[in-house]
Amino acid sequence: MYSMTTSAVPAPRGPVTRKDVARFAGVSTAVVSYVVNGGPKKVAPATEAKVQDAIRVLGYRPNAAARALKLGSSETLGLIVPDISNPFFSLFSHAVEDAAAALGYALVLSNSDGNLAKERRNVRNLAARQVDGVLLASVLFEPDLEALETADIPSVLLNQERDAPGFNSIGVDLAAGARIAVEHLIGHGHANIGLAMGTNVSGSTDGREVGWRQALQEAGLPEGPISYSAFTRPGGYVAGQRLLASVNRPTAIFATSDMQGIGLLRAIHEAGLSVPGDIAVASFDGSADSEYSWPPLTTVEQPVAAMAEAAVAALVGASRGEKPRHRIFPTKLHIRQSCGCP
Amino acid sequence: MYSMTTSAVPAPRGPVTRKDVARFAGVSTAVVSYVVNGGPKKVAPATEAKVQDAIRVLGYRPNAAARALKLGSSETLGLIVPDISNPFFSLFSHAVEDAAAALGYALVLSNSDGNLAKERRNVRNLAARQVDGVLLASVLFEPDLEALETADIPSVLLNQERDAPGFNSIGVDLAAGARIAVEHLIGHGHANIGLAMGTNVSGSTDGREVGWRQALQEAGLPEGPISYSAFTRPGGYVAGQRLLASVNRPTAIFATSDMQGIGLLRAIHEAGLSVPGDIAVASFDGSADSEYSWPPLTTVEQPVAAMAEAAVAALVGASRGEKPRHRIFPTKLHIRQSCGCP
DNA sequence: TTGAAAGCGCTAACAG
DNA sequence: CTGTTAGCGCTTTCAA
Numbered sequence: 001m002y003s004m005t006t007s008a009v010p011a012p013r014g015p016v017t018r019k020d021v022a023r024f025a026g027v028s029t030a031v032v033s034y035v036v037n038g039g040p041k042k043v044a045p046a047t048e049a050k051v052q053d054a055i056r057v058l059g060y061r062p063n064a065a066a067r068a069l070k071l072g073s074s075e076t077l078g079l080i081v082p083d084i085s086n087p088f089f090s091l092f093s094h095a096v097e098d099a100a101a102a103l104g105y106a107l108v109l110s111n112s113d114g115n116l117a118k119e120r121r122n123v124r125n126l127a128a129r130q131v132d133g134v135l136l137a138s139v140l141f142e143p144d145l146e147a148l149e150t151a152d153i154p155s156v157l158l159n160q161e162r163d164a165p166g167f168n169s170i171g172v173d174l175a176a177g178a179r180i181a182v183e184h185l186i187g188h189g190h191a192n193i194g195l196a197m198g199t200n201v202s203g204s205t206d207g208r209e210v211g212w213r214q215a216l217q218e219a220g221l222p223e224g225p226i227s228y229s230a231f232t233r234p235g236g237y238v239a240g241q242r243l244l245a246s247v248n249r250p251t252a253i254f255a256t257s258d259m260q261g262i263g264l265l266r267a268i269h270e271a272g273l274s275v276p277g278d279i280a281v282a283s284f285d286g287s288a289d290s291e292y293s294w295p296p297l298t299t300v301e302q303p304v305a306a307m308a309e310a311a312v313a314a315l316v317g318a319s320r321g322e323k324p325r326h327r328i329f330p331t332k333l334h335i336r337q338s339c340g341c342p
Numbered sequence: 343m344y345s346m347t348t349s350a351v352p353a354p355r356g357p358v359t360r361k362d363v364a365r366f367a368g369v370s371t372a373v374v375s376y377v378v379n380g381g382p383k384k385v386a387p388a389t390e391a392k393v394q395d396a397i398r399v400l401g402y403r404p405n406a407a408a409r410a411l412k413l414g415s416s417e418t419l420g421l422i423v424p425d426i427s428n429p430f431f432s433l434f435s436h437a438v439e440d441a442a443a444a445l446g447y448a449l450v451l452s453n454s455d456g457n458l459a460k461e462r463r464n465v466r467n468l469a470a471r472q473v474d475g476v477l478l479a480s481v482l483f484e485p486d487l488e489a490l491e492t493a494d495i496p497s498v499l500l501n502q503e504r505d506a507p508g509f510n511s512i513g514v515d516l517a518a519g520a521r522i523a524v525e526h527l528i529g530h531g532h533a534n535i536g537l538a539m540g541t542n543v544s545g546s547t548d549g550r551e552v553g554w555r556q557a558l559q560e561a562g563l564p565e566g567p568i569s570y571s572a573f574t575r576p577g578g579y580v581a582g583q584r585l586l587a588s589v590n591r592p593t594a595i596f597a598t599s600d601m602q603g604i605g606l607l608r609a610i611h612e613a614g615l616s617v618p619g620d621i622a623v624a625s626f627d628g629s630a631d632s633e634y635s636w637p638p639l640t641t642v643e644q645p646v647a648a649m650a651e652a653a654v655a656a657l658v659g660a661s662r663g664e665k666p667r668h669r670i671f672p673t674k675l676h677i678r679q680s681c682g683c684p
Numbered sequence: 685t686t687g688a689a690a691g692c693g694c695t696a697a698c699a700g
Numbered sequence: 701c702t703g704t705t706a707g708c709g710c711t712t713t714c715a716a
Binding site for chain 4: 685686687688689690691692693694695696697698699700
């Protein structure tokens, strides 16, 4: 109806600004700010009502860019993952988005495709966009965060096993997780346990390999065959083929990711072998895929939601001046059928 | 070394702005803009070099918020999906991010969790953030886009089978895709083909159900049993259990998503039946999961990358004044082993 | 309790 | 070819 009446305050042509609201409500723009933000000044109830009305009638929506410019904060977090279509990262992203949204932050997502140049480009891009924090699952152990530092933007490194000094980081106890899985396999009586190890760029040995070795050593067992390949389904598939062809074929295999585990299952099935009858399998991550493979995979679950929340909290904390720290989360063994349990 | 020398141009304390660069290079701020944006005015090569130097030395990064405020464009696209951890959407998101990045847009991701209220909140939030376009895989057939319309922000509806007038939309030919899959199953000699149908809120019958029925009718075959359940792994699992227990147990089942297909496989395996020996299976989507299930699923592939590109292009086109349209993409049958092919 | 006004960093019209 | 300058919409200090 408003558009049909002649009014002292005509509907503005373009997008509605705070000025339009002020004019419509007969107050100053400052007052509009006060009611929109609930402060920093108190507003008389009657005035507030007028303003709320004007906002509703005009369909006013604050301009986030202007706010970001003024405040130097975009209420936005950036997330860089190698590949969002990797189930682990998509699960993680969802959890991060939830945690961010709960705090009023939007999430800008970018994929690095495991490509260092792209990762750096993404970091810079996020820095330029004045995000309030960046979560980075880096290709590297100590990534180049200079763009963020000079812009004073906090960051958290994801999937970080070790403490990278000066970095906020979060990770899971890889070695402990791998160990419980391998110990469980040993408990089933296996004495020749192979490893389908994912490859990463970081120089040092992955904790999952360490854990596998520890479990074997402690049980006085020799090391089974190892195959290094990508942390992916095809990677696991290839590793499976190689492991099955090795001179001393293992009776059980630990895969360092669910994706590899699934690839492994395919290789084993194709070879006409049964799981867990001929070969038992356990993997790492605890993604939904592992529950619906055949047979369902016994896997080491990462506490994704807790890690996401902690990562977001670390970002928010960092902007409040808390100092960088490294947080390690425990894992939990999910026993299903691929290990030989009924 | 710059920090060690006394200079007429001290390093600025806070973040470096265009003003600092101008001062350092001994030019005006306008000139800095011209070189940063490559226009709209030409700059003498020598001057440009000085500016580029200053930018490098100072580590200058343009403030996106200020730019967005000035230009009324954030160079950002919004994407709302029900659940990023659904492999179809994560694949799609990756493709969207690629397409967006190629055009210089960042991507803000949000999950609606299939929840209408959350979807609306996300739409509004994106509108307030002045994104330049929104891609929405809605819960509804005709979602509430008012917040976007009043802000003059273009949008594209994803996964939209039919033309919703006035909306930009993109979808796949569901019925045709389902038909080729079911026809393929028929070609294997199956005469009792069941349907594991995903449930959605839209009132009308899903094209995949239509296609299944069409193929059957054209072949003069009776309709097999149907089970309605969620488009998820658990959904497919339950559908599988029900279908296997039905009075006239089908010899083949068409699942309307890969996730359902995978759940279905689990139900069949648990029942001690073999695929495709006892029951053949085909599904829909063409996600990576379908390739590594056991047996690998014959599936109807959606051209995700092409759709993502078209969706982003539609957004950009819309802001150039192109009128809304509905784009349908063809599917392609990926033959693997679950249907009975060798 | 409310208002006026100074910018946040950037772009681009306009003037030189 | 380069510089000056007026805002974009918002927050917040300072004054009334």
